[in-house]
Amino acid sequence: MQSIENTEWENQTTITKFILLGFRNLPELQIPLFLLFLISYFVTMAGNFLIFALVVGDQQLHTPMYFFLGNFSCLEISYTSTILPRMLASLLTNDKTISFRGCMVQMYFFLVLGVTECYLLAAMSYDRYLAICKPLHYANLMNSRFCLLLAAGSWISAFLAISIIVLLVSQLTFCGPSEIDHFFCDLTPVLKLARTDTHLMELTAFIFALIFTLSPFILTVLSYVAIIAIILRISSATGKQKAFSTCSSHLMVVIAFYGTLTIVYVLPKNDTLRDLNKVFSVFYTVLSLLLNPLIYSLRNWEVKEGLRKGLSKFVLCTRMQTL
Numbered sequence: 001m002q003s004i005e006n007t008e009w010e011n012q013t014t015i016t017k018f019i020l021l022g023f024r025n026l027p028e029l030q031i032p033l034f035l036l037f038l039i040s041y042f043v044t045m046a047g048n049f050l051i052f053a054l055v056v057g058d059q060q061l062h063t064p065m066y067f068f069l070g071n072f073s074c075l076e077i078s079y080t081s082t083i084l085p086r087m088l089a090s091l092l093t094n095d096k097t098i099s100f101r102g103c104m105v106q107m108y109f110f111l112v113l114g115v116t117e118c119y120l121l122a123a124m125s126y127d128r129y130l131a132i133c134k135p136l137h138y139a140n141l142m143n144s145r146f147c148l149l150l151a152a153g154s155w156i157s158a159f160l161a162i163s164i165i166v167l168l169v170s171q172l173t174f175c176g177p178s179e180i181d182h183f184f185c186d187l188t189p190v191l192k193l194a195r196t197d198t199h200l201m202e203l204t205a206f207i208f209a210l211i212f213t214l215s216p217f218i219l220t221v222l223s224y225v226a227i228i229a230i231i232l233r234i235s236s237a238t239g240k241q242k243a244f245s246t247c248s249s250h251l252m253v254v255i256a257f258y259g260t261l262t263i264v265y266v267l268p269k270n271d272t273l274r275d276l277n278k279v280f281s282v283f284y285t286v287l288s289l290l291l292n293p294l295i296y297s298l299r300n301w302e303v304k305e306g307l308r309k310g311l312s313k314f315v316l317c318t319r320m321q322t323l
Helices: 002-012 027-057 064-093 100-133 144-170 187-191 199-233 237-245 248-265 271-298 301-322
Strands: 017-020 097-099
Touching: 017 100, 027 064, 027 271, 064 100, 064 144, 064 271, 097 100, 100 144, 100 187, 100 199, 100 248, 144 187, 144 199, 187 199, 199 237, 199 248, 248 271
Parallel strands: none
Antiparallel strands: 017 097
16 A cells, blocks of 8 residues: 555656647748747837837826836736747757746746736726826826826736735646647646646636736726727717827727637637637737737837937937947
8 A cells, every 4th residue: 555655646746847739730830930939029029128218218208108008018028038938949949848847937927927917908998098088187097106006006916816826736736648738838738737626726717817807808898988988979080080099009909918818718619719729829929919019109109209219319329429
């Protein structure tokens, strides 16, 4: 009996690393995918660093909307750095292993940043609601202290909530198989490998998802329902266009984020959607992070003006140094 128990204990502790299968079914596309993701990584990092620098350096962008946009850029820099470097290394070296601790750390930061993004998108939606629906009270309601509380609350609540989730996951027993059918350590595929009862873990994750994902989503939807109702009441076409232009960029990001999030995590996993799951995951973890800086920079006059002034100063400084 003792030998059997020892054998079972050894089997339970043998899993010290996982294998991220990634895109193993597409061996002929490993190099093209590597180049695509590498370019996406550098463009995403450069675009978000540029927006963050503009928000910090340009006094005209020191407003609540751009304060949240600066936070959003920091989030996306962290988001893409959590997933892409490991995936690029896997595509280049064909080493698909990740340690148990490394998997937990990646999952932790991925979930933290995902929850924070939900709350930041809600805060930005509420900011646009106040600006369009309550313009006379906007300055008093959306003051610097309130903006700081919203941003800090988004980050801190995400870190605390996901700490509980990942702590519970790390207590589960993983004794094989060790293959994760994904290109990063997401919660759902990792839980499928657990060899102990995961009902409590799944219930906890469901409750946390309602609180930290559904709640900000509902707030975002309600904000835009009110915004659209106000815009429709504006009589002039020019007034409608001007009002809508102040939130159109953010609305596009919200639709792209929650649309892909719904497809990946909410819709039932039939065979077709299961096969496309990685494709949609690539969109919201890689491509959306690439498109967001372009959306905000191309559709915001203040950002384009700040970029123009920044480039003018850079050219002027370069010329002065060469003289």
